[in-house]
Amino acid sequence: MPRPIEALIHPGALAHNLGRARALAPDARVWAVVKANAYGHGIERVFDALRGADGFALLDLAEAERLRALDWRGPILLLEGCFEPRDLELCSRLNLWHAVHCEAQIDWLAAHKTHQPHRVFLKMNSGMNRLGFTPTAFRGAWARLNALPQVDEISLMTHFSDADGTRGIAHQVAAFEAATHDLPGERSLANSAAILRHLGAAAAGAPALRNDWVRAGILSYGSAPDFPEHDIAHWDLRPTMTLRSRLIGVQALQPGDTVGYGSAFTAEQPMRIGIVACGYADGYPRHCATGTPVLVEGTRTRTVGRVSMDMLAVDLTPVPGAQIGSEVTLWGEGPRGSRLPIDEVARAAGTIGYELMCALAPRVPVRGDADALSG
Numbered sequence: 001m002p003r004p005i006e007a008l009i010h011p012g013a014l015a016h017n018l019g020r021a022r023a024l025a026p027d028a029r030v031w032a033v034v035k036a037n038a039y040g041h042g043i044e045r046v047f048d049a050l051r052g053a054d055g056f057a058l059l060d061l062a063e064a065e066r067l068r069a070l071d072w073r074g075p076i077l078l079l080e081g082c083f084e085p086r087d088l089e090l091c092s093r094l095n096l097w098h099a100v101h102c103e104a105q106i107d108w109l110a111a112h113k114t115h116q117p118h119r120v121f122l123k124m125n126s127g128m129n130r131l132g133f134t135p136t137a138f139r140g141a142w143a144r145l146n147a148l149p150q151v152d153e154i155s156l157m158t159h160f161s162d163a164d165g166t167r168g169i170a171h172q173v174a175a176f177e178a179a180t181h182d183l184p185g186e187r188s189l190a191n192s193a194a195i196l197r198h199l200g201a202a203a204a205g206a207p208a209l210r211n212d213w214v215r216a217g218i219l220s221y222g223s224a225p226d227f228p229e230h231d232i233a234h235w236d237l238r239p240t241m242t243l244r245s246r247l248i249g250v251q252a253l254q255p256g257d258t259v260g261y262g263s264a265f266t267a268e269q270p271m272r273i274g275i276v277a278c279g280y281a282d283g284y285p286r287h288c289a290t291g292t293p294v295l296v297e298g299t300r301t302r303t304v305g306r307v308s309m310d311m312l313a314v315d316l317t318p319v320p321g322a323q324i325g326s327e328v329t330l331w332g333e334g335p336r337g338s339r340l341p342i343d344e345v346a347r348a349a350g351t352i353g354y355e356l357m358c359a360l361a362p363r364v365p366v367r368g369d370a371d372a373l374s375g
């Protein structure tokens with residue numbers, strides 16, 4: 001028997017979550033963001049569930065090729081654009097739309113020989129200070145692109161730094177609007193947090209945000225970008241990845257007994273613990289200290305002691321019937337309707353759901369769950 005750990009991908013949940021983006025931004029087209037191998041889920045595994053999107057956004061050219069190999073003929077957007085001039089050849093060949101965020105990318109385009117002009121998304125740095133032209137430089141970049149025969153349509157894009165938090169998006173929207181209000185072209189502004197918090201009903205009363213294409217990343221994968229202020233139940237999102245394993249050992253502890261490396265946990269009373277076939281080499285964060293939530297046979301309990309490479313320990317006090325072979329849900333959907341959102345585990349590790357799903361280790365077998373797409 002193989003080691004009992006596995007990851008399950010839930011296509012029904014992916015389709016449901018994407019539908020939430022549609023419902024919150026009914027007038028916009030939706031990019032399904034599938035960078036980082038679909039946030040660790042596997043592009044090929046999520047493709048059918050997310051193909052109802054209007055396009056796929058990612059940044060690795062090899063991932064764009066994988067999407068075309070799946071016979072996706074619709075839009076694909078390279079969120080960081082080209083990394084070197086010859087990337088433009090692949091854009092021409094595979095009809096990839098690409099971000100343009102710096103002068104060098106315009107130089108490359110100007111030197112590129114193509115029969116088919118490219119659709120580009122000109123990116124503004126409206127305050128994030130990562131990629132993009134400053135509001136002052138933006139119009140000059142637009143004019144340069146607009147004069148190029150290699151360029152077909154120019155869309156306008158920016159990215160928010162605080163859509164999930166108290167600072168919000170108003171200052172960036174104002175900077176974007178001021179520099180673009182009289183420019184033609186479609187707009188793409190909102191990531192998941194902006195879709196959930198600033199486009200939906202919660203934003204009613206706010207000035208309408210012109211946003212022709214929204215970029216739905218993390219919400220599609222069942223993690224709340226503004227956890228713990230809101231959880232996935234609040235946003236009506238469902239877990240799309242379950243990491244589960246089994247107990248491969250049980251220990252009876254006496255008061256004073258310790259658990260694992262560094263003796264980080266000491267029993268205060270007699271208790272049973274279970275040893276789970278899951279460790280940091282599977283992508284479970286080593287930073288999870290004693291008390292991280294975990295489900296055993298669908299019952300919520302906690303980890304005890306340090307996470308080691310291949311194993312971790314759980315408190316079996318609330319699950320006296322647990323034994324070797326009992327099912328353990330590290331995150332996602334457990335047995336009998338139980339659920340442990342990935343965001344809770346991420347928080348215990350001092351990180352966010354994004355990092356956990358992206359860090360699922362290659363040694364963990366991944367399979368699709370049998371639920372129907374409508375599930």
Ligand SMILES: *Cc1c(COP(=O)(O)O)cnc(C)c1O
Nearest residue numbers: 033079159191192215216217218
């Ligand atoms: C990753 C990314 C997104 C998606 O962000 P989420 O928070 O996962 O929705 C959107 N736009 C850009 C430019 C990105 O890099």
